[in-house]
Amino acid sequence: MTKDDLEEIRQRVKNATIGPWTFEKGDRSRGDRRSAVICNFNHDHGEWYIHGDISNIEDAEFIAHARQDIPALLDHIAELASDIARMCPIADRPVIESLLAEKDHMAEEISDLQRKIDLYEAYAQEYDYYAILNEMGDEDARRELMAQAPVEKTAQELRDEIVEQAKADVERLSNRYQRKNYCGISVEFVVNHEKRTVVALLKGVNTGIVYTKGIAKAAPDDCFNEHIGKAIALHRALGIEVPDEYPNAPQPTEVRVGDVVECGSLKDVRHVKVVADGEYIGTGLDKAVISSITVKHRLIRIIDDSRTEAI
Template sequence: MTETKKYVRILKAPNKASWYANKIGQVFEVERDGCTYLIRKGPHHLKAVRQEDAELIVTEKRPAEVGERVLITEKPVRKDYEIYEPVTVDNVNIYGVESYKNGRPIFLNHYEYEVIVNNEVKNEEADEMNKMLVDQAKTVFERKDDKYFGYKSRLGDIVIGGAYSYAFVVHYAKTNEDVVIIPGDVNTVTTPVCTTEEERLWKPEKTAQERRDEIVEQAKADVERLRTNNRLWRTFDITFDINRESRTVEAAAKKVFSRTAFYGTAICAPDDCFNIHIGEAIAIHRALGLEVPDEYLNAPQPTEVRVGDVVLVDSMKNIQELKVVDDGEYIGTGEYKAALTSIAVTKNLIRIIDDSRTEVGEWL
């Protein structure tokens, strides 16, 4: 049975003397609920929150699906997100989920969130915003399962109560303004759809692997550009020290004709996939005192195994690191390799731990 939890977000307080008067907007896990919500504030201490003063959030501990809302329950290292912040899932892979904030993708491991299954008390401001969107829209569809039903039409070209396909709604939203979709899940906010947002809302997003590929290529170009410019300007001589065992990359920027040097280090997180090119880009930015682009710090994890990758597999109950080789390459006895289509990769894969592929000339 799926584990569920309850949280409350403080919306208001009855008076200034209330213990949660200065905690508006904060989220607390519910110990028990009844006429009030009881919040644990110590080993032997519970405090009450009036139901009318809080929004109840019910969660399940399971992998999320695209479109679901999740509540961050582990303090993320990514500066854009905060613990107990609800976010919408845009992409899912075996390692976690991705969401967007301010137009930037950020990855969450599965252990860092819980899936929101019900908001029993809705935020009054969100309710008012949803009502305003529906009232002002020219056309409104309501989604039920895989169908979209006509809900409102000022233009007269939508049959109220008529069922429409996803393809029709996509085309209609792209060619008309002020179109609103009411999601089938009544606990999510109404989603405004208009021509100015069509690329974000309807165009298929790139996969996590495609974005990672782009980020790696960007990192390679960044490193080459910074090294070339410093060589031409005779500012710094840049070198790298790569340690695959410790999964670190150190950049040294040494002043020409001087003993002065500046250093920058990139350390791969234990659960992340190590990539030399991304590590070099992070390290060289730090060595030169430049701001590290967020895409390098929050690159999505790889989802496709390719020749040259180092993978972690569960083989005969033994965890092994194997390098992926082409199906036609001789593996040999005692060598830690696995063919691309071998059972180790296709069935026993735990995760990709290094996708640098520095020995492979071109990506496959």
């Protein structure tokens, strides 16, 4: 039963003749078996209204008592509803609707706050926290922040580490006494800087027969490095998975003595080997000192950073 149903019943009670109602039994000694419902309408004038003749006394009693019973039941229902609402507010539908509306509102606010946080984080990346702390004069806070902040390595530092790792791998894997397989095999490398390739040959120690080989070739836009190439080729020759860092090593960003670089202009592009300041370069067509204008201002890219005497 809904609240509307209860309200309709309450309205019918309100519109009915005021109570209390009673009923009057028929005089059976005179053969009158009918009963009547009597409504007390006007107490001041003593007027009584009789509603019909009812042959069934139980029906008359039910109708007469309904005038008092129904209001009592309605009041009891209202009292129970009030107790339920007080003990469990969520049972009240308006409360539920209010809570759902509040939930939607809070979700919108959270979404808006997240957008602001993302924006502030984007802004924060543009500022130098260390410089700000220096300007504020908070040296202790600056030191603490620097100690906690992870040190991000440059591309050149990462490449240097990968090259050293490649050298160590080649030395370890080339030692036949440290290999579980191919212990009777020696390793030989064929390096071609012009073609930018490295071939690792696995030969019989006594026979010199090539049993297997592995090849590494630098991509056209990559800087060639003999040590990384040897590591890749040797892994492939031995059937070992190549570590991801070797083929994905970052490109060099610092020119060093021993590098081969591409420099010049669109009309005059040449490859030169970088040498130390003061070193004799002869005609200077295939060499350039590291502090020269050619290296400092006409550098296009580093094409080989192996820095070996074989170059």
